[in-house]
Amino acid sequence: MKGLGDLLQEFFARGVIVAFRPMHFWAGLLCNVKNHWFCFINSKNPLENQRWTLAHELGHFVLHKEEGGHLFTDGIFCGTEEDAEWQANCFAAEILMPPEAIEAIIPYYFTAQDKVNHVAMEFKVPVKMAAWWLFELGHINKKCYSHLQKSVSN
Numbered sequence: 001m002k003g004l005g006d007l008l009q010e011f012f013a014r015g016v017i018v019a020f021r022p023m024h025f026w027a028g029l030l031c032n033v034k035n036h037w038f039c040f041i042n043s044k045n046p047l048e049n050q051r052w053t054l055a056h057e058l059g060h061f062v063l064h065k066e067e068g069g070h071l072f073t074d075g076i077f078c079g080t081e082e083d084a085e086w087q088a089n090c091f092a093a094e095i096l097m098p099p100e101a102i103e104a105i106i107p108y109y110f111t112a113q114d115k116v117n118h119v120a121m122e123f124k125v126p127v128k129m130a131a132w133w134l135f136e137l138g139h140i141n142k143k144c145y146s147h148l149q150k151s152v153s154n
Helices: 005-014 047-067 082-098 099-105 112-123 125-136 142-151
Strands: 017-021 028-033 036-042 071-073
Touching: 005 017, 005 071, 005 125, 017 082, 036 047, 047 071, 047 082, 099 112, 112 125, 112 142, 125 142
Parallel strands: 017 036
Antiparallel strands: 028 036, 028 071
């Protein structure tokens, strides 16, 4: 599991400047200004959200920077493999909640809510993203996932 420092090192190694600043609307922003990449993370968000957003923006940088994108912001969350937001979320989930590590920690007798809470706590990620990833991996069904998305505030 990558910590905040590990993620910052990944950006540093790629020459991306990361800044934590209060933002009123976005959780994160990745942009290219005159061939210099910058990543801004909303410092007002809880630490697990900041860590998730940092991994997500790293995903955009690694997966999409060569596609001509110069600005990546929080977008509408889509569920298709062609969607850049879905791809960046998968990238973040793979490095923060590796599927093999999830398999090792969630007993099958847990309820869907217990699985999600356990994964979120164990991997220090937002509950909504733990629910999404467990749905993507087939550990919870669509009905449970939809219910959890509506009932969770973060």
